[in-house]
Amino acid sequence: MAELTIRQAIQRGLEEALQNDPNVFIMGEDIGKYGGAYAVTSGFLEKYGPKRIKDTPISEATFIGAGVGAAAAGLRPVIEIMSISFSLVAFDQIVNMAANLRYMSGGQIKVPMVIRAPTGAGAQLAATHSQSFETWLAEVPGIKCVAPSTPADALGLLRSALSDGNTVIFAEPAQMYGVKGDVPDGRFTVPIGKASVQRSGGDVTLVSYGHGMRVLHSAAEDLAKRGIEAEVVDLRSLSPLDMDTIVASVHKTNRALTLDMARRTGGIMAEVAARLQEAASDWLDGPVARVGAEDVPWPYNRELEQEALPRVEDVLASLKKSYGI
Amino acid sequence: MQAWCFICFNGSVMPDTPHIHRSAAAASNPLAQEPLPKIGLSPEDLAQMYRTMVLSRTLDERIYQLNRGGKAAIFGSAQGHEAAQIGCIRGTDPSRDHYLIYYRQLTAMLALGTTPLELLLGFLAREGEPLSMARQFPLHGAHPRVDLFSFSNVVATQVPQAVGVALADRMRQEDRVTIVFFGDGAASQGDTHEGMNFAAIHKLPVVFFCENNRFAISVPLRKQMAVENISSRAAGYGFPGVTVDGTDMIAVYEAVSAAVARARAGQGPTLIEAMVYRLLPHTTDDDHTRYLTKEEIDLMHREGDPIPKAAKLLRDRGLLSAAEEQTVKAEAQRTVNEATEKAEAAPYPPVEEMYRHVYSNSSGPSGKGSQ
Ligand SMILES: Cc1ncc(C[n+]2csc(CCOP(=O)(O)OP(=O)(O)O)c2C)c(N)n1
Ligand SMILES: [Mg+2]
Numbered sequence: 001m002a003e004l005t006i007r008q009a010i011q012r013g014l015e016e017a018l019q020n021d022p023n024v025f026i027m028g029e030d031i032g033k034y035g036g037a038y039a040v041t042s043g044f045l046e047k048y049g050p051k052r053i054k055d056t057p058i059s060e061a062t063f064i065g066a067g068v069g070a071a072a073a074g075l076r077p078v079i080e081i082m083s084i085s086f087s088l089v090a091f092d093q094i095v096n097m098a099a100n101l102r103y104m105s106g107g108q109i110k111v112p113m114v115i116r117a118p119t120g121a122g123a124q125l126a127a128t129h130s131q132s133f134e135t136w137l138a139e140v141p142g143i144k145c146v147a148p149s150t151p152a153d154a155l156g157l158l159r160s161a162l163s164d165g166n167t168v169i170f171a172e173p174a175q176m177y178g179v180k181g182d183v184p185d186g187r188f189t190v191p192i193g194k195a196s197v198q199r200s201g202g203d204v205t206l207v208s209y210g211h212g213m214r215v216l217h218s219a220a221e222d223l224a225k226r227g228i229e230a231e232v233v234d235l236r237s238l239s240p241l242d243m244d245t246i247v248a249s250v251h252k253t254n255r256a257l258t259l260d261m262a263r264r265t266g267g268i269m270a271e272v273a274a275r276l277q278e279a280a281s282d283w284l285d286g287p288v289a290r291v292g293a294e295d296v297p298w299p300y301n302r303e304l305e306q307e308a309l310p311r312v313e314d315v316l317a318s319l320k321k322s323y324g325i
Numbered sequence: 326m327q328a329w330c331f332i333c334f335n336g337s338v339m340p341d342t343p344h345i346h347r348s349a350a351a352a353s354n355p356l357a358q359e360p361l362p363k364i365g366l367s368p369e370d371l372a373q374m375y376r377t378m379v380l381s382r383t384l385d386e387r388i389y390q391l392n393r394g395g396k397a398a399i400f401g402s403a404q405g406h407e408a409a410q411i412g413c414i415r416g417t418d419p420s421r422d423h424y425l426i427y428y429r430q431l432t433a434m435l436a437l438g439t440t441p442l443e444l445l446l447g448f449l450a451r452e453g454e455p456l457s458m459a460r461q462f463p464l465h466g467a468h469p470r471v472d473l474f475s476f477s478n479v480v481a482t483q484v485p486q487a488v489g490v491a492l493a494d495r496m497r498q499e500d501r502v503t504i505v506f507f508g509d510g511a512a513s514q515g516d517t518h519e520g521m522n523f524a525a526i527h528k529l530p531v532v533f534f535c536e537n538n539r540f541a542i543s544v545p546l547r548k549q550m551a552v553e554n555i556s557s558r559a560a561g562y563g564f565p566g567v568t569v570d571g572t573d574m575i576a577v578y579e580a581v582s583a584a585v586a587r588a589r590a591g592q593g594p595t596l597i598e599a600m601v602y603r604l605l606p607h608t609t610d611d612d613h614t615r616y617l618t619k620e621e622i623d624l625m626h627r628e629g630d631p632i633p634k635a636a637k638l639l640r641d642r643g644l645l646s647a648a649e650e651q652t653v654k655a656e657a658q659r660t661v662n663e664a665t666e667k668a669e670a671a672p673y674p675p676v677e678e679m680y681r682h683v684y685s686n687s688s689g690p691s692g693k694g695s696q
Contacts, residue, residue: 300457
């Protein structure tokens with residue numbers, strides 16, 4: 001057991017892959033000498049050399065398209081996008097290509113690539129730089145999509161992503177790189193497609209992922225003070241979705257709330273809520289409570305941005321409304 | 326093995342090959358010696374340009390302080406880019422031309438008539454900020470008095486947009502030129518290549534103004550491109566491209582004036598590459614000692630600071646005494662101090678502001694005053 005930050009856990013996963021798999025190389029903007037916008041690849045250039053650690057021009061469509069080509073040709077590229085907001089420049093390569101090549105080639109071509117990208121609002125980076133497109137990408141068949149909220153999950157999921165036969169979007173909550181936690185020794189993995197119960201309780205199921213977990217844990221503390229025991233579930237994997245874990249929890253609690261730190265409309269948590277209505281309506285004491293960010297472009301002003309983001313009070317108010325608790 | 330030239334930060338220095346510094350052309354700018362009327366600038370023009378550069382530097386330093394004091398969020402400094410920006414704006418006609426700028430353009434914004442107070446309201450995200458009503462990054466948004474807009478956090482998006490603005494002018498037969506600013510880094514983006522090609526096909530009145538500070542954050546030119554100069558790419562699209570010393574305001578002014586004249590004459594776009602130094606880290610979040618040596622940083626400040634260079638130019642022409650130099654600085658300081666006080670006293674916008682302007686409620690065309 002070792003205490004690591006999420007950043008260190010990702011670093012460990014990447015270094016293992018660089019050391020053990022000669023097909024792995026990393027590409028992205030400012031990942032070399034600079035060590036990455038969030039310092040994840042710090043020191044990598046010195047250790048692994050410019051052949052494996054490639055600084056790219058500002059050409060997302062090309063370095064992700066090149067990733068698709070290199071993966072199809074037998075390598076295992078790891079691409080760092082400076083912000084998931086900038087993935088839009090390369091959406092065709094991700095959504096039309098990385099996701100579809102296998103299907104469109106009748107199974108002949110594989111695109112085993114990992115696309116890492118910081119995600120989420122909260123740093124006054126405004127409308128074009130604060131988005132959470134993992135929630136769009138989770139809808140696309142042919143690629144997988146994960147987002148860790150603990151260091152152990154970050155390492156375990158990254159190991160799985162780096163041995164998967166498909167493109168995996170590895171969304172890194174930008175506000176959580178410094179979060180610390182215990183990471184088991186040895187080569188454990190966290191399977192893609194398995195949610196995690198981070199806190200057990202019998203009264204209400206709270207579900208989110210990434211940044212949302214912080215809000216849910218504070219809400220659970222508040223509820224506990226009033227004698228209400230919340231079960232807190234982290235999706236970890238947005239695609240494939242693990243509804244079994246969530247439904248099992250609702251069987252116990254009969255109440256559910258979904259929280260999305262991205263905009264409320266149309267996101268992955270909306271899908272979770274819809275599937276809960278489908279699979280567990282008989283067990284639910286009321287409609288699934290839903291909390292998400294305001295449906296506005298992300299404002300720059302700190303107070304406006306904080307107001308647009310969901311808070312603990314929003315979670316509590318929503319539970320009161322749906323379930324009177 | 327490629328070496329890296331400290332003087333011009335040029336990556337393609339080959340052993341045994343004579344190497345010409347990128348800034349050497351500048352040192353011998355023949356215009357610098359020409360009489361003013363021939364250049365097309367009056368003594369007052371030069372003095373005004375110098376004052377704006379000093380104001381920009383003073384404001385730039387203030388924004389840095391505000392950031393360090395936790396009051397202003399991320400900021401990409403224009404220090405080192407002042408002469409390029411002032412020279413460029415001078416070569417255009419702000420009463421009718423369009424400007425699509427990017428984030429490193431404090432001097433250009435001031436030169437276009439945005440006030441220090443307006444800019445500081447942006448950095449402090451206060452009510453009354455005219456560009457975006459505190460919704461968007463400072464230096465981004467649209468200005469009610471000046472025809473400028475800038476939305477590109479995602480680099481290079483402004484390039485195709487500029488082409489569209491010029492296309493609209495062409496369709497309405499308006500005699501206006503569109504100037505679009507971008508960095509060397511943005512020049513690698515598909516948007517830039519595609520935009521230039523489109524403008525060339527339709528001979529649109531666009532000036533592509535690239536501020537080449539030799540870095541995209543930490544990535545040096547030699548890892549961004551395999552050619553010596555971005556301007557050489559213009560040939561591939563079918564219009565002229567020139568490289569100028571961006572630390573020399575007169576050289577930039579001349580190049581932009583010529584490009585604007587070409588555009589007005591219906592001869593199509595021009596690409597201008599102004600070679601500059603980014604004297605400070607990429608943004609307030611960056612630390613450039615991670616990828617530059619102390620020698621390189623010192624050298625850059627010694628060789629590449631456009632403000633002492635502009636002061637010398639004015640002194641050499643008898644347009645600036647030591648006392649006047651001090652007065653210009655003191656005035657800039659006073660202006661910035663007053664603006665800071667006012668900006669800090671301004672309230673934050675009310676939270677309900679968040680929901681306004683997501684959609685337009687009118688079906689009319691876009692334009693000043695439309696809702
Ligand atoms: C599409 C996209 N990719 C990456 C970024 C992150 N980024 C912001 S500024 C920048 C460097 C831009 O360099 P350059 O165009 O040379 O302008 P400079 O900052 O040097 O003036 C990068 C990579 C971005 N904003 N947009
Ligand atoms: Mg640059």
